[in-house]
Amino acid sequence: MTPDIVIIGSGIGGASVAAGLASTGARIVILEAGGHIPDQPENRDQRAIFQRGHFRPKEQWHEVGGGPFNPGNYYNVGGNSKFYGAVLYRYRREDFLEMQHLEGVSPAWPFSYEEFEPWYGKAEALYQVRGSLGDDPTEPVHSAPYPYPPVPDEPSISAVKARLKARGLHPSPLPLGIDIDRWMAKAPTPWDAHPNSDDGKMDAESTALAAALSYSNVTLVTHARVNLLETGTDGKAIAAVVYERDGAEVRLTPQLVVLAAGAVQSAALLLRSASGRHSGGLGNSSDQVGRNFMNHNSSAVLAFSPSYRNSSVYQKTFGINDYYLSDGAGGPPLGNIQLLGRVSGTILKANLPQVPEWLLGRISAHAIDFYTITEDLPHPESRVMVEGERIVLKWTRTNWKSHELLVKRLKADLRAAGFPLVLSRSFDKRTPSHQCGTVRIGTDPASAPLDPFSRSFDHPNLFVTDASCLPTSAAVNPALTIAAQALRVADHITRTELAA
Ligand SMILES: Cc1cc2nc3c(=O)[nH]c(=O)nc-3n(C[C@H](O)[C@H](O)[C@H](O)COP(=O)(O)OP(=O)(O)OC[C@H]3O[C@@H](n4cnc5c(N)ncnc54)[C@H](O)[C@@H]3O)c2cc1C
Numbered sequence: 001m002t003p004d005i006v007i008i009g010s011g012i013g014g015a016s017v018a019a020g021l022a023s024t025g026a027r028i029v030i031l032e033a034g035g036h037i038p039d040q041p042e043n044r045d046q047r048a049i050f051q052r053g054h055f056r057p058k059e060q061w062h063e064v065g066g067g068p069f070n071p072g073n074y075y076n077v078g079g080n081s082k083f084y085g086a087v088l089y090r091y092r093r094e095d096f097l098e099m100q101h102l103e104g105v106s107p108a109w110p111f112s113y114e115e116f117e118p119w120y121g122k123a124e125a126l127y128q129v130r131g132s133l134g135d136d137p138t139e140p141v142h143s144a145p146y147p148y149p150p151v152p153d154e155p156s157i158s159a160v161k162a163r164l165k166a167r168g169l170h171p172s173p174l175p176l177g178i179d180i181d182r183w184m185a186k187a188p189t190p191w192d193a194h195p196n197s198d199d200g201k202m203d204a205e206s207t208a209l210a211a212a213l214s215y216s217n218v219t220l221v222t223h224a225r226v227n228l229l230e231t232g233t234d235g236k237a238i239a240a241v242v243y244e245r246d247g248a249e250v251r252l253t254p255q256l257v258v259l260a261a262g263a264v265q266s267a268a269l270l271l272r273s274a275s276g277r278h279s280g281g282l283g284n285s286s287d288q289v290g291r292n293f294m295n296h297n298s299s300a301v302l303a304f305s306p307s308y309r310n311s312s313v314y315q316k317t318f319g320i321n322d323y324y325l326s327d328g329a330g331g332p333p334l335g336n337i338q339l340l341g342r343v344s345g346t347i348l349k350a351n352l353p354q355v356p357e358w359l360l361g362r363i364s365a366h367a368i369d370f371y372t373i374t375e376d377l378p379h380p381e382s383r384v385m386v387e388g389e390r391i392v393l394k395w396t397r398t399n400w401k402s403h404e405l406l407v408k409r410l411k412a413d414l415r416a417a418g419f420p421l422v423l424s425r426s427f428d429k430r431t432p433s434h435q436c437g438t439v440r441i442g443t444d445p446a447s448a449p450l451d452p453f454s455r456s457f458d459h460p461n462l463f464v465t466d467a468s469c470l471p472t473s474a475a476v477n478p479a480l481t482i483a484a485q486a487l488r489v490a491d492h493i494t495r496t497e498l499a500a
Contacts, residue, residue: 001027004027004255005257006241007030010078010205012080013469013486014030014204014466015078015205016204016487019209020489021490022211022217022218023215030220032077032220035077036076036077037055037195037197046346046347049194050346055083057075059071061392064385069430071431073265073435078196078209084192084203084479085192085340087338087477088129089174090120090175090481091481092474093141094138096108096112097109100332101399102331106378106474107472109471109472110441110442110443110452111452113140117141121143122487126483129176130176130178132149133146135172136170136172139321150176151317153173153318154314156308156311156368157339167413172318179202180200184314190315208483223245224250227242228240228241229241229270229282231275259466262467262468264384264391264438266466267384268384271289271386278458282458285445286445286449288439291379292471294378294434295395295431296373296375297402298426299372300370300425300427301411302369302370302422302423303419303421306366308367309365309366314342316340316341316342318338319338319339332402334406335372335374336475338373340370344361345359345364346360372424374400375399375472377472383396436473437472442471450464453489467482
């Protein structure tokens with residue numbers, strides 16, 4: 001059977017576009033490189049996850065002219081969302097406009113927040129987001145309330161929230177895709193970085209993919225790694241998708257191809273599919289495929305006080321956007337602050353192997369942990385490249401000073417809120433969790449590979465709906481924006497390609 005549509009990847013971008021297309025009746029095949037994450041003890045075992053790297057693929061990417069490194073990028077049904085913190089923020093209205101930062105400009109999107117807003121609402125419904133409106137001064141207008149009330153703060157978290165409010169900050173509930181009762185019923189652990197096996201985390205597999213697969217015209221093929229896209233004789237349409245399964249090569253010749261292998265792998269696949277006619281890779285007449293790689297500037301911040309006792313299990317329930325649009329004193333934007341999933345002694349041990357775990361456990365009992373995010377700006381020399389089978393990543397960080405200022409602000413706030421010791425540690429290229437931008441949307445084919453509906457300017461039957469298509473990274477977690485754009489693209493495909 002020749003499918004009408006092949007979707008490559010079952011992460012947020014692939015599963016969400018599948019959910020949007022399923023009811024059209026089109027024959028859809030989803031090709032996914034990985035398999036299902038089974039229900040197994042390691043899913044909630046912090047030594048397995050953080051100390052032994054049980055789930056971490058053995059893959060290596062390379063630095064330019066440098067050595068290999070092992071990135072935390074996951075290949076399984078549901079993609080990285082199986083491990084995610086399920087924070088499902090909307091980009092702020094201002095993120096769709098040009099924004100001046102301390103060290104550069106974040107360009108405008110090819111459409112406004114208002115135009116995109118209905119798709120955020122649909123994505124929140126699909127991912128069953130828990131949240132509330134009214135506390136966050138940067139929250140853009142919602143045409144409908146969140147589908148579920150927010151996840152409750154645990155008592156030792158409410159206490160810190162109150163201290164920060166007393167400082168004049170506006171901590172507000174994180175929008176979360178988690179059914180906390182179901183998650184805790186399985187085992188009392190945080191969900192951030194812990195894989196979900198249908199335990200109540202609203203990831204790409206448990207929500208969007210499940211919805212898509214409830215239609216008989218949608219099929220998922222696991223352990224199917226796509227190695228090549230080929231164009232037809234005109235060099236325009238993508239004529240074949242070539243994948244490998246159980247050592248055999250399989251070719252599919254669908255009408256439409258939706259690429260959603262993740263921001264690094266999608267760019268790599270297009271670049272590897274170079275041919276005589278497309279020597280710089282497919283979809284790349286702009287020479288932008290693989291460029292503008294972004295990955296948030298982010299740090300973990302741990303605040304310690306001997307008199308504070310953190311009895312929380314999951315912790316991750318509030319965020320702070322007081323420094324999002326400005327530094328709080330009329331200066332440039334700094335970014336978002338949100339709680340991390342509770343950091344235990346077992347998790348700390350993975351980063352501090354020389355310190356006894358019992359001691360780290362004592363420290364963590366008196367600490368609270370935050371995650372700070374600052375926008376990384378698009379830069380043409382921040383690139384994903386391929387050398388044969390190798391992926392070469394040249395991450396040219398931007399806007400780092402703003403991030404240092406954000407961390408400094410938070411540290412000052414936490415000290416003033418009664419935490420005398422506040423430590424921070426930044427994340428580097430080994431944590432490419434918020435990768436995006438490598439096959440971006442835009443209105444000008446000279447500077448973007450995709451049009452505003454994620455369609456390739458060069459290949460009209462090719463769409464890209466994973467994090468690659470985001471033209472800016474903003475300073476909030478990307479998944480809801482990826483899902484909203486994928487749903488919008490599915491609607492566009494339905495209207496322009498599948499209408500009878
Ligand atoms: C620990 C962690 C915590 C995070 N927390 C949050 C959070 O709280 N909120 C948030 O918004 N974001 C979070 N993120 C980021 C979020 O998970 C990603 O932005 C999002 O899942 C990316 O979706 P995607 O569709 O772009 O790509 P992916 O999730 O990478 O999906 C791509 C899929 O394609 C498959 N694939 C790759 N190559 C091929 C190929 N050649 N052939 C076939 N299939 C292929 C992969 O196996 C994968 O399933 C987190 C990420 C991590 C790792």
